[in-house]
Structure formats: structure tokens, C-alpha cells
Amino acid sequence: MTQAETIRRALKRDAVLMPGVYDALSARIANQTGFKIIFISGYSVSATALGEPDFGLLSLGDITEATRRVCKNSNAPVIVDADTGYGNALNVRRTVCELLDAGAAGVFLEDQVWPKRCGHMRGKKVITAEEHAHKIRAARDAAEESGRDLFIVARTDARQPLGLDAAIERCKLYKKAGADALFVEAPLSLAELRKIGRELPRPLVANMIERGVTPQLTRKQLKALGFQMIVCPLAGLCAAAKAVTEIYHILKTKETTRKDLDLVLTFDEFNRIIGLQQKYDTEKRYAVE
Numbered sequence: 001m002t003q004a005e006t007i008r009r010a011l012k013r014d015a016v017l018m019p020g021v022y023d024a025l026s027a028r029i030a031n032q033t034g035f036k037i038i039f040i041s042g043y044s045v046s047a048t049a050l051g052e053p054d055f056g057l058l059s060l061g062d063i064t065e066a067t068r069r070v071c072k073n074s075n076a077p078v079i080v081d082a083d084t085g086y087g088n089a090l091n092v093r094r095t096v097c098e099l100l101d102a103g104a105a106g107v108f109l110e111d112q113v114w115p116k117r118c119g120h121m122r123g124k125k126v127i128t129a130e131e132h133a134h135k136i137r138a139a140r141d142a143a144e145e146s147g148r149d150l151f152i153v154a155r156t157d158a159r160q161p162l163g164l165d166a167a168i169e170r171c172k173l174y175k176k177a178g179a180d181a182l183f184v185e186a187p188l189s190l191a192e193l194r195k196i197g198r199e200l201p202r203p204l205v206a207n208m209i210e211r212g213v214t215p216q217l218t219r220k221q222l223k224a225l226g227f228q229m230i231v232c233p234l235a236g237l238c239a240a241a242k243a244v245t246e247i248y249h250i251l252k253t254k255e256t257t258r259k260d261l262d263l264v265l266t267f268d269e270f271n272r273i274i275g276l277q278q279k280y281d282t283e284k285r286y287a288v289e
Contacts, residue, residue: 002149003077003105007037008180011203015223018079020233022048027070027078028273030236040070041233042081043118048237056115060086064098071103079106079151081233084114088131089138096142096150106151108183108205109135111158111170119185120212124157129170132156133177140178153205153229154179159186168199181205181229186213193217197226205229210238 001009010016018037021027022044030038043054045066050057063080071078080099085092092109099107110116111132113125126132136154143150154174158167164187171182183205184196193215197204206227208216219230243263250260257264271277 004149004151004180007077007079007106007151010036011181011228015219015228015230017219017230017232019236020044020231021070021074022066022237024069024073025274026236026240027073028275031074031076032273036076038070038074038076038078039231039233040067040078040080041237042083043233044237045081054116054118054121056083056117058083060091060095060098064102067099067102067104077105077151078103079108079153080104082107082109083116084112084127085109085135085139087114089134092135092138093142096139097146100143100146100148100150104150106153106180107139108153108155109139110155110185111135111174116157119155119157119207120209120214122160124160126156126158126161129158129173132170133173136174136177136179151180152178153181153183155183155185155205157185159184159188159192164192164195168196171200175201183207183229188213190215190217193222193225193227200226202226203228205231208232209234 016037018039019030019035020041021030021038022041027038042058042063045063046052046054046058049062049066063082067078067080082095082099085095096107111126113127117124136152139150139152154171156167156170158170167184171184175182181203182200185207187193187196193206204227206222207214208230210216222230247257247263251257
């Protein structure tokens, strides 16, 4: 069974909560925590790899390298935020093949004009629905022609510039074009979430960004509204940034962390996360007596 099929079967059983990861370490932690599917957040990769906002600055090479590192450290299927596919339908085909080669099980493809921006930022623009439908078809064709399976999420950012009804109609077209799941980005209210869950075929994606424009609901609440894929793309990134900011401030002002050790993992705890003992065990196999 392919990893893409593993995703499809998981979504038929229950609503799945997916954390956003951005590097090998966050992937390891997500796997050790027990998440069954993980998501590579473009926002997070842009922030951690480039130190830049999610403003269309990330390249295919950047996201491919992040995908390769995450997939090497994940037993769970990995879905990748592929932005707009980095160009037209031909670019989408290349993007799909590169990400599949890197180990991806699925992709999110959005209908923004490139350069895109985070779905919860102002000033978004979208391409025509027909053009994005062709991109979805191109992604499906590229995977099938390479003899591999791919879970495709079609995302629309039309809610902000065109309204919710237009966003819903776009998603219906994207489903016909071959998308596995549909994602209306940045609904503004509980009523809008209900409408999406009522009018679109499942599986559906809900994007939960802390203090974003969409109401932050639990997995169970979103499941009741008709959503099966609940993505929390920035929880880990923002928590990590807050922790690093706090400990660096302490180090700068106190010149030591000696009295604040409760804020950091122990050396041994961290080494367990990154698998140091396994390296010792492997080294021992080849030791000269």
C-alpha cells in the first residue's frame, strides 16, 4: 500500500490532526509524539530556512531540500505545502516529480497568483479557476506517468478576493480535475466553516492558525462540521520561536541559564530525541576488539 493510500484510508476512518513541521528535528519530534500524518509548512520553511515571511520567496529547491530531510526522519506519510507549484502546469509537473523523489506522499497546491503569500495575510490574488484545474490535472498526470501515487489537496484562496461562494465553486471544479481533498483557506466564521462542510464533498481541510482569521476549533468540533484533515501548521514553529526568544533573553541578561534549567531539555533528553544511543549501538557492531 502506498503512503498516499495510507492517507486516504486514515481519512475514511476518522478526522486526522496534522502538525506542521519544517526540518529533521521537528519531524522526529512529531513522529515520536505519535502523529500519523505530518505536514511540511511552507510558512515555517520560509521562516527557518530563509528567515523570511511566507511571501513568495521560497523556491522549489528550498522546499524540496526540506522535504528530503523531513522524509528521512519520518515513518509517517508526509504532505508538502507546494504553494502554487512554482509556475504553470509544466512547472507543477516538475514540482510533483521533485517532491515525490524526495519522499513526499502528498501535496497542497493553491490557486494564488505567484508570488503568493500566507493565506492569512491581506492582499491575495488568485488565478482563474480553469487554470488551477489544469494544474491539478498536471499534478495527477505527472504522478501517474511516473508510476507513483500522490495525495493531492486543492487549495483555494478565493475567499478573500472573491467571496466564499466563489471559493466553494472553485473547489467543486478542482475535485473534478482530480483532487483527493479540498481546502478553502481562511474562512472568517463558524457559519462559513459550516457552509463549507455542508456544500463540498469530503475529505475537507481545515487550517488552524493560532490567532489567525479562522476560528480556532478542536479536532472533534471540526469533525462534526464535516472536516477530516485538520492542519496546525504553525503551532510548533511559534512555540519554538517563543522558547528560543525567552532563553536567549535570559542568557543575555543573566549571562547564564543555570537557574532556568526547567526551560530546557536535559542533554540526555535531547540525545534521546535524536537517537544517540542507536549510533553507539551501531558503532559497537564495527568496533575492533
